[in-house]
Amino acid sequence: MLKLDSLKVNYGYISALRNVSIEVQAGEIVTLIGGNGAGKTTTLMAISNLVNKASGTVTFKGTDISRLAPNKIVRMGISHVPEGRKIFPALSVYENLISGTMGNPSLGKEKIESLLELSFTLFPRLKERLKQDGGSLSGGEQQMLAIARGLMMDPELIMLDEPSLGLAPILVEEIFEMIVEIRRTGKTILLIEQNAAMALSIADRGYVLETGNVVLQGRGAELLEDSAVKKAYLGY
Structure with a gap:
């Protein structure tokens, strides 16, 4: 590849x-x-x-x-999740996730919804904090958000x-378990x-x-x- x-x-x-x-x-x-x-x-x-x-x-x-x-x-x-997370701190978790779809303009509404569900399955805490600003999350949650945002373009x-x-x-350990799960989704x-x-x-x-x-x-x-x-x- x-x-x-x-x-x-x-x-x-x-x-x-x-x-x-x-x-x-x-x-x-x-x-x-x-x-x-x-x-x-x-x-x-x-x-x-x-x-x-x-x-x-x-x-x-x-x-x-x-x-x-x-x-x-x-x-x-190709999706690139950079060192240091680089989330948008003033945007909500939901807005951060949706920003990830900008890398793939061919995504339709149904596909975006399924990608959101995938993110919530992999990182349930993000669903609980959907309306919170990204900057208010813990370091681990911000890392989860950065990875989920990278997946939202369906790379x-x-x-x-x-x-x-x-x-x-x-x-x-939790992050590495999620990396293995991401591979299982075909990435x-x-x-x-x-x-x-x-x-x-x-x-x-x-x-x-x-x-x-x-x-x-x-x-x-x-x-x-x-x-x-x-x-x-x-x-x-």
Whole structure:
């Protein structure tokens, strides 16, 4: 579904990505793990064309989207849930959810209603807080809202950037359970996460990024048992 081939991104004289190549097959959960500054967020931003690429290509379902405008990439079926949630704090939960449909102008009223019901099934607390301002929600609820908003455009691929960041452990488990449920609805997921153990435990495959390079790749379960991954990212 998604292929990055020899992707390079520079920030001035600094190389953020160096020849990064990854693939995501339809129906998979694929995770990118790595420390701060490894290039994880830059990878998602390059896919969405929110940063300039020095070289390399991004292909989605066989189409080169490397130079497409971000809004056109969204309309092709790629949803990007950014780090830090980025909800609209002054809008209600309902208004935040409906704003997500703007990425897909082909959605009709019935489809939007079914997408809302899906959001409420995945995240029941959002239904309870439908009229509250987004800014009044807890951190965990805001993260749920950000993911649900990303699903409201009915994407084929949803990219999640650090969904567990800053959340209590019990909420982290809940978010990861929901990610698995989202895959069960037929979505493909590209997940960036510093909680390597949780990410690899649910991922079909994973890539390890260090200083803008892919240094290791494999099935999630295999990477969980890799000695280098254990030492660098799992703390044992």
